[in-house]
Amino acid sequence: MRTIKKAVRTAVCGTALMLLALPGISAAAEPGGMGGMQHGDHAGMKMDNSGKTKSGAHGMDMGEKIFSGKVGPWTAEARLVDMKAQMEKSGMSAKTVAKFAGRRHLMLFVTDPATGKAAAGVAGKVDITGPDKASSSKVTLVVMGEHIGADVDMPASGKYTFKAEIESGAKKGSATFPYTLK
Numbered sequence: 001m002r003t004i005k006k007a008v009r010t011a012v013c014g015t016a017l018m019l020l021a022l023p024g025i026s027a028a029a030e031p032g033g034m035g036g037m038q039h040g041d042h043a044g045m046k047m048d049n050s051g052k053t054k055s056g057a058h059g060m061d062m063g064e065k066i067f068s069g070k071v072g073p074w075t076a077e078a079r080l081v082d083m084k085a086q087m088e089k090s091g092m093s094a095k096t097v098a099k100f101a102g103r104r105h106l107m108l109f110v111t112d113p114a115t116g117k118a119a120a121g122v123a124g125k126v127d128i129t130g131p132d133k134a135s136s137s138k139v140t141l142v143v144m145g146e147h148i149g150a151d152v153d154m155p156a157s158g159k160y161t162f163k164a165e166i167e168s169g170a171k172k173g174s175a176t177f178p179y180t181l182k
Contacts, residue, residue, distance in 0.1 A: 062079055062081075062107075063079035063080050063081035063082075063105070063107060064079060064080050064081075065077060065078070065079055066078050066079065066080050066162075066177060066179045067162070067175065067177040069175060069177075070173070070175070071110065071164060071166050071173040071174065071175040072166060072171060072172055072173015072174065073113075073171050073173060074110045074111060074112065074113065074119050074122075074166065074171075074173060075110075075111045075112075075113045076108055076109065076110045076111070076164075076166070076175065077108070077109045078106065078107065078108050078109075078162070078164070078177065079106075079107045079108075079109070080104050080105070080106055080107075080179065081104060081105040081107065082104055083100040083103040083104060083105055083151065084097055084098075084100040084101050084102075084103065086100075087100050101155075102153055102154055102155035103151055103152070103153060103154075104151070104152050104153075104154050105149060105150075105151050105152075106126065106139070106141075106149055106150055106151075106152050106162075107144075107147045107148075107149040108124070108126075108141060108147055108148050108149060108164060108166070109146065109147045110122045110147075110148065110166060118146050118147075119168055120168065121168045121169065122143075122148055122166055122167070122168045123141065123143070123148065123166070123167055123168070124140075124141040124148055124164055124165055124166040124167065125138060125139065125140050125141060125164075125165055126138070126139050126141060126150065126152075126162055126163065126164045126165075127162070127163040127165075128152055128154075128160055128161070128162055128163075129160065129161045129163075130154075130156065130158070130160055131156055131157070131158025131159050131160065131181075132156070132158075137152065137153065139151075139152055141164075141166075148166075154181050156181070157181050157182060158180065158181060159178055159179070159180045159181075160178065160179050160180070160181060161176065161177075161178050161179075162176065162177050162178075162179065163175075163176045164176075164177075
């Protein structure tokens, strides 16, 4: 139980630091979050095929898309943000940046396929198996605005496997997807 609380606290603190470092974060504090932008409404954001914003956009890096598909009754998209790179871009001190080496922020956007809107009341967890197959971790996905997410350790290059389990009320779903860290 202590490990879970520590993991959640670490995820929340790391995410808060990352969000504070993002340019234009004050827009996220406006009513409606993300400056009034809704999930799926990327008006004003110009993205390339990897999901990263192009020059001249809001300057927010939505991370690399690592999954898109069905998770039970929902449509989901998983993105992975390199926290160290995000901190470097924001001008944080080298000492602070070093603390984020090997850390990624996993974001899972879960939507109702009928409406295209963010699914309400979703919760979940993700089991992550590392490249050596012997190491694995389990993280709880925490509601963070329009997505559920968690900070994850990915210290070594190689193939990782993510198994996400999502639930909301009586609905449940799961998806397994790979990601190769270069």
